[in-house]
Amino acid sequence: MRITALAGGVGGARFIRGLLAHLESRPDLAGSRVTVIGNTGDDITLFGLRVCPDLDTLLYTLGGAVSDTQGWGRADETHRVQGELAAYGVEPQWFALGDLDLGAHIARSQWLGQGLSLSEVTGRLAARWGLPERGVTLLPMTDTPVETHVVVDEGDGPRAVHFQEWWVRMQAKVPASRFVAVGMDRAAAAPGVLDAIRQADVVLLPPSNPVVSIGVILGVPGVRDALRGTPAPVVGVSPLISGAPVRGHADACLQAIGLDSTTAAVAGLYEDFLDGWLVAPGDEGSVSRRGLAVESRPLLMTDVAAAADIAGAALDLAERLRPA
Amino acid sequence: MRITALAGGVGGARFIRGLLAHLESRPDLAGSRVTVIGNTGDDITLFGLRVCPDLDTLLYTLGGAVSDTQGWGRADETHRVQGELAAYGVEPQWFALGDLDLGAHIARSQWLGQGLSLSEVTGRLAARWGLPERGVTLLPMTDTPVETHVVVDEGDGPRAVHFQEWWVRMQAKVPASRFVAVGMDRAAAAPGVLDAIRQADVVLLPPSNPVVSIGVILGVPGVRDALRGTPAPVVGVSPLISGAPVRGHADACLQAIGLDSTTAAVAGLYEDFLDGWLVAPGDEGSVSRRGLAVESRPLLMTDVAAAADIAGAALDLAERLRPA
Numbered sequence: 001m002r003i004t005a006l007a008g009g010v011g012g013a014r015f016i017r018g019l020l021a022h023l024e025s026r027p028d029l030a031g032s033r034v035t036v037i038g039n040t041g042d043d044i045t046l047f048g049l050r051v052c053p054d055l056d057t058l059l060y061t062l063g064g065a066v067s068d069t070q071g072w073g074r075a076d077e078t079h080r081v082q083g084e085l086a087a088y089g090v091e092p093q094w095f096a097l098g099d100l101d102l103g104a105h106i107a108r109s110q111w112l113g114q115g116l117s118l119s120e121v122t123g124r125l126a127a128r129w130g131l132p133e134r135g136v137t138l139l140p141m142t143d144t145p146v147e148t149h150v151v152v153d154e155g156d157g158p159r160a161v162h163f164q165e166w167w168v169r170m171q172a173k174v175p176a177s178r179f180v181a182v183g184m185d186r187a188a189a190a191p192g193v194l195d196a197i198r199q200a201d202v203v204l205l206p207p208s209n210p211v212v213s214i215g216v217i218l219g220v221p222g223v224r225d226a227l228r229g230t231p232a233p234v235v236g237v238s239p240l241i242s243g244a245p246v247r248g249h250a251d252a253c254l255q256a257i258g259l260d261s262t263t264a265a266v267a268g269l270y271e272d273f274l275d276g277w278l279v280a281p282g283d284e285g286s287v288s289r290r291g292l293a294v295e296s297r298p299l300l301m302t303d304v305a306a307a308a309d310i311a312g313a314a315l316d317l318a319e320r321l322r323p324a
Numbered sequence: 325m326r327i328t329a330l331a332g333g334v335g336g337a338r339f340i341r342g343l344l345a346h347l348e349s350r351p352d353l354a355g356s357r358v359t360v361i362g363n364t365g366d367d368i369t370l371f372g373l374r375v376c377p378d379l380d381t382l383l384y385t386l387g388g389a390v391s392d393t394q395g396w397g398r399a400d401e402t403h404r405v406q407g408e409l410a411a412y413g414v415e416p417q418w419f420a421l422g423d424l425d426l427g428a429h430i431a432r433s434q435w436l437g438q439g440l441s442l443s444e445v446t447g448r449l450a451a452r453w454g455l456p457e458r459g460v461t462l463l464p465m466t467d468t469p470v471e472t473h474v475v476v477d478e479g480d481g482p483r484a485v486h487f488q489e490w491w492v493r494m495q496a497k498v499p500a501s502r503f504v505a506v507g508m509d510r511a512a513a514a515p516g517v518l519d520a521i522r523q524a525d526v527v528l529l530p531p532s533n534p535v536v537s538i539g540v541i542l543g544v545p546g547v548r549d550a551l552r553g554t555p556a557p558v559v560g561v562s563p564l565i566s567g568a569p570v571r572g573h574a575d576a577c578l579q580a581i582g583l584d585s586t587t588a589a590v591a592g593l594y595e596d597f598l599d600g601w602l603v604a605p606g607d608e609g610s611v612s613r614r615g616l617a618v619e620s621r622p623l624l625m626t627d628v629a630a631a632a633d634i635a636g637a638a639l640d641l642a643e644r645l646r647p648a
Binding site for chain 1: 371372402404405406407408412413414423427430433434435437448449452
């Protein structure tokens, strides 16, 4: 089976890890190929190094190297380099860069500097983490640098800051009024992205942030059209449970674009292409649209087995929705 | 007293550290200012990061952070980032970059990228290591990128490699036929360099490599003329003991430019400006030139106290040579 998923960081990575575990338990699905289209709107250049937080979270999680307590970054991480940067007075210091993590940023920056595309660089990084052997292709949504900026007002008038500054430094506590994907007007989908959606047997939307992760990927020219046009069923997993994000700040993001923090509001963002929608028990009632199959089940990804069960349920729902 | 020294890496740094210890033991020289003009010909860009090995060795040694067993790099160093780069297959791997050391390279690269000159960057790094408080100003010889390349022949015809590749990867074992300071034709002495020589009370040449350290600094436009013209006595310390370098590959460098590995040959490289020459016992006989004061004494910098004694002897010799 050809499965294509759009993914942000932690939630997306844990879902895909569960999906792979599920596939490995299904002899009937042996040989399945999973293409993950990762959000690159969170990317940032720090200390001259190109950092791709969502792609790295996907790589580390699928490569078995993620810090499970954090959900992102490397296990057994240290911060000796960053301690030095602080001692030298280099700014900014609000974004934690571990030593092991820096290896990826330096490798990526070196290769980008040599003229490789982000797709090519991501392929090289993925090789180290064994993704090809597991049947996984990780694609950045675009090879064009796109950065999500956030319009905030700390009391002295509106100004735009990089998404990471809002998310990490401000902890999303400063109200946002708008998100702008800077560079998107010049962006094209990375090679393979649109075909992966058009030629999939199933398209999955993991429980990633609907605004700043999935929403940004949907803004890449051609992606939304490909989702509308694909013959594959498109099944999403709600990132909200009883109206609250399990982690992250999806509620603040929805509020910024004028939406309630509800499963229905999220489904509304996908209404032109969503076929199936997995929600948490108790959240079914709020969603109803002709042609949308809604199913409820526990959605907390407490461990890999729980995530595998959720992914399996999404595949089952897709199977039932697939045109005969 | 205003003391100016030209310095390469390990030998220069250990000598200057001894000089500072000596000055601190001399109440009559309280308030002395030491300007160190560092070789930047060894500089190299690795993984997109600008590495200045000699400047860093000077900073770490004078800042009390050097690895004394190596003579360069940081004490208590780890190599977690480089281990990652190796795992990702990033080349080259023959140049060891420690985690703490990387902090300096990332800081430097970030600041250079922001438009600061290497002098300004070096000043910022030096502040962290307390050089200003000790009366020390560290200047790169030039703010222009200059890189020493080495013409070698491994059996398939002559080709030029970066100095570090010859020094570190080839361990200077592949015979060199020529050194080329790439970029020197466009280089100018960094701000303060020529004045530091012209306005010094004493100019010292530590026991640094006469070809690829001191020799490269001498190639910076104006430096040699400033040395010839300064009213200050110029006193050098031989880097050879009984014809052999204490460490490093000065003998291979001298051979490459067609010179014997002798104290006399080194003095000959400085003959147009050298006033005093400290040599090891037994090496006096080989040096004689009208107007050159030669003195012998043990020159092994076994510890800071030994280096301080040598620096003190160099200052004493300069004092006797100073015009009344």
